[in-house]
Amino acid sequence: MALQQEKIYTIEDIYALPDGQRAELIDGRIYNMAPPARIHQKLITELVSALHQHIRDNNGDCEVYPAPFAVFLNADDKNYVEPDISVICDKSKLIEKGCNGAPDLIMEVVSPSTQQMDYGIKLFKYRTAGVREYWIINPVTRIVNVYDLENEERTCQYSFNDEISVCIFNGLSIQLSELL
Numbered sequence: 001m002a003l004q005q006e007k008i009y010t011i012e013d014i015y016a017l018p019d020g021q022r023a024e025l026i027d028g029r030i031y032n033m034a035p036p037a038r039i040h041q042k043l044i045t046e047l048v049s050a051l052h053q054h055i056r057d058n059n060g061d062c063e064v065y066p067a068p069f070a071v072f073l074n075a076d077d078k079n080y081v082e083p084d085i086s087v088i089c090d091k092s093k094l095i096e097k098g099c100n101g102a103p104d105l106i107m108e109v110v111s112p113s114t115q116q117m118d119y120g121i122k123l124f125k126y127r128t129a130g131v132r133e134y135w136i137i138n139p140v141t142r143i144v145n146v147y148d149l150e151n152e153e154r155t156c157q158y159s160f161n162d163e164i165s166v167c168i169f170n171g172l173s174i175q176l177s178e179l180l
Contacts, residue, residue, distance in 0.1 A: 010077040022068060026121055028078040033114075039139045039180075040109045044084050046179035047107060051087060054172045062089040062104065070098030071106075073129040081122070084109050087168070102130035104168050110138040123147065133167045137176065144176065 008028035017023060022033040036044075044066050051064045065086045073079045087105035088094060106126055108118045118136050126134050127149050134147040148154035148167040158164045160176040 008078065011072070011080050012077065014080050022082065024082055024117075025078060025080040026125060031117060033082070034111065036109070037111060040084075040111060043109050043137060043139060043176070043179065044107075047085055047174070050172075050174055050179070051085070051105075051166075054166075054169055058169075058171075060089075060169075061091065062087050063091070063094070065099075071103060072098065072100050073102060073125060079125070079129075081125070083107065089168070102126070102132075104131070105133045105135075105166070106131050107135040107137060110136060110140075112140075119145075142176075 006029070009025055009030050010028070011025060013030065014023060014025050024031045024033060048064050048066045054060070055062050055064065065088070067082045067084050069082060069086055071081045071083060071086055073081060083103070083106040085105075085107035086099060086103040088099050089104045090101075093099050093101040093103075108114070108122065110118050123134065123136075127147070132148075132150050134149060136145040136147075138144070142160040144158045144160070144162075144164060146154075146156055146158065146164060146167070151167070154167060160180075163173040163175050166172040166174065
């Protein structure tokens, strides 16, 4: 008896979803996304503002995008994610539909329904795709995991009360407790 094979989805399937339904595609598997909580949105808004202001104040070339913003991680049609925050410094990766390739910095705000994805599957996918820095922000535990994927020795865990240096930007530290 042959084993039933799981359907492999593509980016075309993501774009065929009904209006308002959001999902991500990782290795041909669709992961539906629940609407975010208020604290989730507040953190994203404040972090995008802080990152944008730092880039502007330092005449930087990077651009910051909050979700929903399409990131096509690999050169295939089986991986499509919408990180909570994406920072792209190589503008050649920016296309009309989003970012074609790995952003330099990705921040994800964890919710109970996304923990397994954010701490496991996405960490692996972002690392292998070439993301330079990845933050996992947990508003429930008030813990931030910062993965400096270029320099593994700088991977650390912080509380919301700590000053957290942004690895890809010299001179930028963020204290999340001040943003709430």
